[in-house]
Amino acid sequence: MKTFPTSAVWCFGILFISASLITTGSSEVQVVGPADRVDALAGDDIILPCSLKPNISAKDMLVQWTGLYLKTRNVHLYRQGRDSNEDQFPSYRGRTSMFHEELKNGNVSLKLTRVTLSDAGSYRCFLPTLTSQVKETTVQLFCCPCLYPVLSMSLPRLLCGLLVGSPYLLVTIILLVKGCRSRTQGETRVPRKTHQDQLVEVESRMD
Numbered sequence: 001m002k003t004f005p006t007s008a009v010w011c012f013g014i015l016f017i018s019a020s021l022i023t024t025g026s027s028e029v030q031v032v033g034p035a036d037r038v039d040a041l042a043g044d045d046i047i048l049p050c051s052l053k054p055n056i057s058a059k060d061m062l063v064q065w066t067g068l069y070l071k072t073r074n075v076h077l078y079r080q081g082r083d084s085n086e087d088q089f090p091s092y093r094g095r096t097s098m099f100h101e102e103l104k105n106g107n108v109s110l111k112l113t114r115v116t117l118s119d120a121g122s123y124r125c126f127l128p129t130l131t132s133q134v135k136e137t138t139v140q141l142f143c144c145p146c147l148y149p150v151l152s153m154s155l156p157r158l159l160c161g162l163l164v165g166s167p168y169l170l171v172t173i174i175l176l177v178k179g180c181r182s183r184t185q186g187e188t189r190v191p192r193k194t195h196q197d198q199l200v201e202v203e204s205r206m207d
Contacts, residue, residue, distance in 0.1 A: 029056055031108075031127055033137030040143050045113040048139045050125035052106030059103045062129045065096070065110045068122040068138070075123065076110055078103075091118065117143050 032053045040046045048065070052058055059081060067073035073089040076096040083098065095113045102109075108125060120143040126136040 029132045030134040031137045033139050037140035037142050040115045042145050044115045048110045048123055050108045055106035057104045058106055058108050061127050063108045064126040066124050115143055
């Protein structure tokens with residue numbers, strides 16, 4: 001009877017275990033969040049992204065969204081196929097929802113409406129029943145006050161982004177706006193008499 005050397009048996013064993021670990025690690029379901037923070041203006045409706053990778057159904061799983069403040073706040077709870085927010089923190093009542101139709105695709109994102117400044121902070125998406133090592137992820141929410149409610153939302157959003165990301169660029173834009181205003185203030189209106197003895201206004205510009 002032919003026997004294999006002990007060293008060969010050990011080599012085959014190590015290769016088999018390594019292959020098993022690689023296969024298991026690559027197929028393990030993980031909770032994944034966004035790489036960047038979520039930026040919002042006060043009053044916005046926003047989405048805190050969170051999903052399962054690879055995409056598997058989360059319809060029968062327990063999904064907990066909590067706010068990581070000095071004291072943890074219950075933001076949203078999904079269990080047994082429905083939302084269960086009896087113990088939800090009062091300030092979030094009526095403002096949170098999940099995409100039930102997307103749960104089958106592993107989408108466990110949370111929608112938060114009418115964002116307030118007090119909503120800013122860290123949020124944890126946690127799936128405790130998931131048989132995986134990575135059962136949670138954290139999403140950062142940054143909220144900027146809406147300083148100009150009369151204007152369109154795009155302008156204050158731009159100013160907030162510039163203020164946080166590039167204050168020097170924001171100063172440059174402000175100087176340009178002031179320059180345009182000072183030039184506009186140089187406009188004069190000169191009355192001119194017509195052949196019908198009526199006064200009309202003629203616009204002239206000072207360049």
